[in-house]
Amino acid sequence: MDKKIYEQLQETIYTETLENGLRVTLLPKNDFHKTYGLFSTNFGSIDNQFVPRGKTEMITVPDGIAHFLEHKLFEKEDGDVFNTFGRLGASANAFTSFTKTAYLFSSTNHVSESLNTLLDFVQEPYFTDATVNKEKGIIAQEIQMYEDEPDWRLYFGVLGNMYPKHPLHIDIAGTVDSIMDITPELLYENHATFYHPSNMSLFVVGKLDPEETMQLIRENQSKKEFLPVEPIERIFPEETIQDIKPYDFIQMSVNRPKSIVGVKGVTEIPSGVKALTYKTTMDLLLTLLFGPTSANYLNLYDKGIIDDSFSYEFNLDRTFHFIDIGGDTKDSVVFSDEIKKILLDAKNSSELTEENLTIVKKRMIGQELQSLNSLEYIANQFSQPSYGEATLFDVVPIIESVTLTEIKKAADEFMVEDHMTTFHILPKGENEA
Known part of the structure; x- marks a missing residue:
């Protein structure tokens, strides 16, 4: 052991x-x-x-x-x-x-x-x-x-x-x-x-x-018998950037429209500690751009484009990685257009400063340390995608190590218009303007 x-x-x-x-x-x-x-x-x-x-x-x-x-x-x-x-x-x-x-x-x-x-x-x-x-x-x-x-x-x-x-x-x-x-x-x-x-x-x-x-x-x-260890061979369909559908919508019984913007990761997914560092970098980027204290969030909120249902997430797993940003809105088209505009200019965003990064890091580290008081959180995090020898307890030093230059590089490489898509849910009987 x-x-x-x-x-x-x-x-x-x-x-x-x-x-x-x-x-x-x-x-x-x-x-x-x-x-x-x-x-x-x-x-x-x-x-x-x-x-x-x-x-x-x-x-x-x-x-x-x-x-x-x-x-x-x-x-x-x-x-x-x-x-x-x-x-x-x-x-x-x-x-x-x-x-x-x-x-x-x-x-x-x-x-x-x-x-x-x-x-x-x-x-x-x-x-x-x-x-x-x-x-x-x-x-x-x-x-x-x-x-x-x-x-x-x-x-x-x-x-x-x-x-x-x-x-x-x-x-x-x-x-x-x-x-x-x-x-x-x-x-x-x-x-x-x-x-x-x-x-x-x-x-x-x-x-x-x-x-x-x-x-x-x-x-x-x-006490149990098992077959010999052997690797599992799995197959997944091959996809290209051209397969991404730029837009779609459905109608449902909702009071307000819903909108979501997705950005598909198309580069090779890193492994081990590099994967955890990459995920942490993307999490920091999204928090800088859309966190509740960011100018972007406050501007969108003040205009009524987003409300408390607004959320964002970077997902990275075995064969895929992507961003999704969505919520309820008064105008689904304005929502998706504004989010895409922020993403496409992310590398030049005024939100990406050393001062803001220091604040976001401190907040993220505080949340991480507080979460370690929950056995359920710890166990569930250990069941998430494998990061090789890296574990949940490596997250804090990784957060501390990520630089603003790395965040801007990630923004430049990931936020590509051809990799973006939007999906809307409209109240029944309504169509896009």
């Missing part, structure tokens, strides 16, 4: 990769009464074309199968796993993203039993035709609910413009039609491929003894 000490934050992380390939990370925080465990697989909604483990031919699986599998793993022959956690006094949950599926528990008592339960139920699937068919109706209702959610439609609308071929533009839960093709056999095949320990990681944080906890995990895994 390896041990890494972060002197500045007074944190110590213990890591070990087991013989079956499972990477385990432990973070003792014994001033907390709660322990939080998160078991995740590098398998999300975009992974719909791959070579199954033990086979040689590429297959395409129904959209939404990763999310469907997440739901079904909680149901066993002898009952619902939620009931098991409940009897232990623990709470449990799970979530599926574009690239990850994660299962978690939190507890103040019976932590060893809860941790064994987490490992066992995720690694021991049970599917039947009856239970799978029952779940189709439940998830179909969930999909239809999100189809009526304007902010969800806005987000996937801009993804559809940026990634018309890539599965990123498809709802994480799939479609009502796609989930009808899911079978127990497909679920078992996906589980065997993506839930191999070598494609998974376990993170435990809170009140724990690292030696005892690691030994419990070793013993749990040693």
